[in-house]
Amino acid sequence: MATPVLDKADEAGRPEPGFADSPYITVTFRIRRFNPEVSAEATWEDFALEIDPKERVLDGLHKIKWDVDGTLTFRRSCAHGICGSDAMRINGKNRLACKTLIKDINPEKPITVEPIKGLTVLKDLVVDMEPFFQAYRDVMPFLITKDTNEPTRERFQTAEDRERFDDTTKCILCAACTSSCPVFWNDGQYFGPAAIVNAHRFIFDSRDDAGEQRLEILNDRDGVWRCRTTFNCTDACPRGIEVTKAIQEVKRALITRRF
Amino acid sequence: MSTTETTASGVGPVEGAPVHSADNPAPLIEAPRLRTKKTPKSTRGNFEMYGWLFMRLSGVVLVVLVLGHLLIQLVLDGGVSKIGFAFVAGRWASPFWQMWDLAMLWLAMLHGANGLRTVINDYAERADTRLWLKGLLYTATVFTILLGTLVIFTFDPNIR
Ligand code: SF4
Ligand code: FES
Numbered sequence: 001m002a003t004p005v006l007d008k009a010d011e012a013g014r015p016e017p018g019f020a021d022s023p024y025i026t027v028t029f030r031i032r033r034f035n036p037e038v039s040a041e042a043t044w045e046d047f048a049l050e051i052d053p054k055e056r057v058l059d060g061l062h063k064i065k066w067d068v069d070g071t072l073t074f075r076r077s078c079a080h081g082i083c084g085s086d087a088m089r090i091n092g093k094n095r096l097a098c099k100t101l102i103k104d105i106n107p108e109k110p111i112t113v114e115p116i117k118g119l120t121v122l123k124d125l126v127v128d129m130e131p132f133f134q135a136y137r138d139v140m141p142f143l144i145t146k147d148t149n150e151p152t153r154e155r156f157q158t159a160e161d162r163e164r165f166d167d168t169t170k171c172i173l174c175a176a177c178t179s180s181c182p183v184f185w186n187d188g189q190y191f192g193p194a195a196i197v198n199a200h201r202f203i204f205d206s207r208d209d210a211g212e213q214r215l216e217i218l219n220d221r222d223g224v225w226r227c228r229t230t231f232n233c234t235d236a237c238p239r240g241i242e243v244t245k246a247i248q249e250v251k252r253a254l255i256t257r258r259f
Numbered sequence: 260m261s262t263t264e265t266t267a268s269g270v271g272p273v274e275g276a277p278v279h280s281a282d283n284p285a286p287l288i289e290a291p292r293l294r295t296k297k298t299p300k301s302t303r304g305n306f307e308m309y310g311w312l313f314m315r316l317s318g319v320v321l322v323v324l325v326l327g328h329l330l331i332q333l334v335l336d337g338g339v340s341k342i343g344f345a346f347v348a349g350r351w352a353s354p355f356w357q358m359w360d361l362a363m364l365w366l367a368m369l370h371g372a373n374g375l376r377t378v379i380n381d382y383a384e385r386a387d388t389r390l391w392l393k394g395l396l397y398t399a400t401v402f403t404i405l406l407g408t409l410v411i412f413t414f415d416p417n418i419r
Contacts, residue, residue: 182381183381186380186381186384219307219308221306225310225311226377226380226381228377251311255312
């Protein structure tokens with residue numbers, strides 16, 4: 001990406017754009033632009049780029065921001081799928097721009113890029129994540145133990161006990177799941193899949209003692225029972241977490257706790 | 260707030276000298292989306308859980324009741340053409356079929372009403388719309404259940 005000028009051919013011997021066996025193709029990025037200081041309306045804007053289809057959507061956004069239009073605003077940090085800041089709606093599906101290769105999403109047609117839905121858009125692709133993190137904080141995503149003394153040794157756990165919640169430890173809080181959930185789109189009061197995933201991570205951790213409290217929190221009117229098992233969250237999760245399954249496990253824990 | 264002159268960044272006129280101290284603390288930055296009085300109260304309680312369970316259990320029972328009902332009414336014994344006043348009167352003479360139909364009525368109505376309640380919760384955006392739609396739903400449900408129950412128990416085969 002950082003190659004300043006592509007003279008004739010780059011170091012790998014790739015010919016520059018326009019030559020017969022060039023890997024570059026022309027891809028149209030159709031980006032949902034919104035700037036509250038200019039207009040209250042969001043509009044689509046097309047950018048045509050010469051780009052190698054093996055590059056990622058994020059590289060395309062970088063090219064636009066760095067070379068074409070510096071006002072394009074989006075979040076990204078790690079660029080390698082681990083910080084969770086660049087979830088966006090690409091061709092109608094929530095994905096991380098840094099994990100989506102252009103060749104995988106049909107570069108023949110314009111690639112649409114929109115902000116994730118259900119959260120207030122601040123500018124272009126940047127949304128207000130606060131309601132998302134509020135729900136996350138509400139499930140107390142930290143270790144709580146009955147024993148309030150400083151531990152004198154490591155808190156041991158068997159491999160099986162660790163395995164129990166392994167899937168939900170992988171969450172990077174990108175909000176792809178929550179913002180793909182039609183129940184969350186309505187009034188944003190539903191806790192949302194991400195908060196439930198992170199509650200699951202502690203509810204089923206044998207070292208934690210506040211599972212009961214967290215279950216009670218998710219027993220709320222806007223808790224797990226609002227889940228309609230649409231599986232949008234599982235489809236959206238860039239970490240491959242079985243989100244809907246985690247939600248179902250919390251439901252089951254709530255029911256078996258009573259009966 | 261401090262009385263010392265500050266720039267926008269909160270740093271005093273002498274560059275680098277902190278304006279705030281233990282006696283003169285920096286103003287608290289409020290969380291951008293505090294839960295306010297307007298935020299709907301969280302409703303702990305098991306209503307939603309029982310509602311969810313009821314949907315599953317009544318669904319299973321309804322499969323038997325409704326399919327059985329359809330089979331008897333529409334397929335067996337000459338099919339739909341046999342149905343008439345006499346047929347209904349004959350069936351409701353037995354408490355078993357009364358109970359069958361009563362269970363079917365209550366379960367189907369409550370199952371459907373609860374389903375619509377969640378649909379309204381999911382789709383109605385304004386609180387007023389929700390209130391009115393649910394009011395309408397509950398009225399219709401109660402009316403149908405009561406009327407149906409009344410008919411099942413007070414049915415008079417000699418009415419003609
Ligand atoms: S569960 Fe997956 S989609 Fe949801 S916030 Fe975590 S990593 Fe993102
Ligand atoms: S930029 Fe960090 S996850 Fe994509």
